[in-house]
Amino acid sequence: MTRVERPVCPAADHVRSLAALDERRAARLADWIELTKPGIVRMVLVTTAVGFILAALPRAWDMTALLLVAAACMLGTALSAAGANALNMAIEVRRDAAMLRTMRRPIPANRITVHGGVWVGVGLSVAGVGLLWIGCNPWAGAVSAVTILTYVLAYTPLKPVTPLATIIGAFPGALPPLIGWAAGSGDPFGGLTQMGGWSLFAIIFVWQIPHFLAIAWKYRDEYAAAGHKVLPVLHQGGARTSRAVLLWSVALIPVSLAPVMAIPGRIGLPYLIIALACGIGMLWFAVRLARDRSDGSARRLFFASIAYLPVVLFALVVDALARLALT
Incomplete structure (x- = not known):
């Protein structure tokens, strides 16, 4: 029986290898996005936007200034929330690994290292607070910083300690509309009074x-x-x-x-x-x-x-x- 050899096609092999590389890169990017918990970030942005709109409505704005401040508020808040979520996942890696609903997250599933999660979380948090501080006002940046610190350093470590962590965690969870309010307010104290x-x-x-x-x-x-x-x-x-x-x-x-x-x-x-x-x-x-x-x-x-x-x-x-x- 005569054996028919398949012709070698370097171009086709190259295309397949590029496609496989693209898939790996897309999966890697998806892991980094998942690290930031985008669903939570979206909810945070909604509540922040409400605070910004309600505070900004009585002010007389130049349209360019309004758009720049609003963009800084939304992007800064998104970065801050993403950073806090990444830090939370890095800290809770062992607890996440024990739960079916969280064990497939990037860090507990070993697709991202704890070290990498911490660095990304810190970087995003600093960038978010900085953008709010410079692009909006120091009060918006300060509220964002308090949100991150209480979420990461108070709520997260207390979850395995006391049921009161639920109430403690509600504090940083409720601060995003104050970020928006501070950013949109023309008050010297960021509308926090x-x-x-x-x-x-x-x-x-x-x-x-x-x-x-x-x-x-x-x-x-x-x-x-x-x-x-x-x-x-x-x-x-x-x-x-x-x-x-x-x-x-x-x-x-x-x-x-x-x-x-x-x-x-x-x-x-x-x-x-x-x-x-x-x-x-x-x-x-x-x-x-x-x-x-x-x-x-x-x-x-x-x-x-x-x-x-x-x-x-x-x-x-x-x-x-x-x-x-x-x-």
Whole structure:
């Protein structure tokens, strides 16, 4: 039987090797992007943008200046958040490796070294704070620095120590709208003496607690394996978790109405109605969890919390823009 030799085609082999190289480079780039937790960065940017818009609306801006400050605010915040997330992943590598939902992240999966994650995290954090400081004002940079430091040096190491880490972590999680408020405000103190920015901080601070406890309920076995001290792990029956969810959901209703008084003339009745309706809806899901303490109720509460925040923030911005258009 005659054997037919395949012709050698160096050009085709070269093309295949280039394609394989491109795939490896794309995968490597994807790992570095994943290191920064882009989903969290997007949420941070949304809350920052709301703070910036509400603070900037009363000011008389030159369009070029507005665009430059807004761009510096968004890019600086994105870099800061990405850096903090990278540092968090580097610190939590062992705990992430013990959880199914996080073990495939770049550092616990050994696709990026801890050393590399730390250097990238520090570099992005410094660049973000610096850009906010120079491109916006020192107050925006300072708030960003506080956000990074409390997230990385307080919340992250306390997660395996105390369930109070959930509340401690809500502090840096609620600071991004203050970054935006400081960047957009013309106040000598970056608007940090004004109640408007703090009312946004309060909404996101309180919202985070039932939101995170719903997540912790769903993944309580994985959190237990990783050594996280969260209420659903420490109190298996769910009574304390459901009570905490209920209390924080009740508190969210009056807190969500605070911008009406804290930002007078920019926020009014339309926002109040929407925020009240959303708060009652969130509370309804919290009551259901308190009644049956089931995984299904926790899952529905989680999705309700996911819907709650963008609706309330969108209502804030639309109400403020509508009032400006009518004046």
